[in-house]
Amino acid sequence: xxxxxxxxxxxxxxxxxxxxxxxxxxxxxxxxxxxxxxxxxxxxxxxxxxxxxxxxxxxxxxxxxxxxxxxxxxxxxxxxxxxxxxxxxxxxxxxxxxxxxxxxxxxxxxxxxxxxxxxxxxxxxxxxxxxxxxxxxxxx
Numbered sequence: 001x002x003x004x005x006x007x008x009x010x011x012x013x014x015x016x017x018x019x020x021x022x023x024x025x026x027x028x029x030x031x032x033x034x035x036x037x038x039x040x041x042x043x044x045x046x047x048x049x050x051x052x053x054x055x056x057x058x059x060x061x062x063x064x065x066x067x068x069x070x071x072x073x074x075x076x077x078x079x080x081x082x083x084x085x086x087x088x089x090x091x092x093x094x095x096x097x098x099x100x101x102x103x104x105x106x107x108x109x110x111x112x113x114x115x116x117x118x119x120x121x122x123x124x125x126x127x128x129x130x131x132x133x134x135x136x137x138x139x140x
Contacts, residue, residue, distance in 0.1 A: 027095050034091045035104050042084045052105035055084075056098075062088045063098055071096070 020028075035055065043051035062085050070077050070089060080086045 030094050031091060031099065032106075034087050034094075035099070038084055038087045041087075048105050052101045055104050056101045058084055059088050059091070060098060063092060063096075067092055067096075 038055050039048075039051045043054055046054075066080075066085060067089070070080075071092075076086060076089055080089055
């Protein structure tokens with residue numbers, strides 16, 4: 001067996017057509033789980049389309065208003081705790097972009113699946129019993 005010189009190795013491309021980086025996949029996964037959580041907590045009992053429209057509307061309003069004040073905050077503002085804006089703050093902190101209604105609808109498409117514990121991602125949620133994420137969101 002001969003030794004391999006790492007300096008001569010060709011770099012492996014992580015990017016390319018159809019390949020997302022691990023950071024992008026993690027961001028999408030967290031976005032989707034937050035959208036599912038918003039649908040479960042605040043829009044239970046309505047269709048996925050109605051929930052997606054309501055979440056999109058609230059997200060657009062928060063991003064145009066309150067998010068401008070909270071954008072620079074490192075910690076969640078206490079006024080948002082227990083409101084849908086708490087989840088929206090985490091979502092926009094992850095990636096400051098407004099997902100379309102179609103993207104939101106794709107996240108909560110399988111709300112009846114087995115729960116997945118993600119308490120490491122969002123501190124404080126496990127204590128309130130709010131982690132009921134679906135296993136099939138985050139498809140990248």
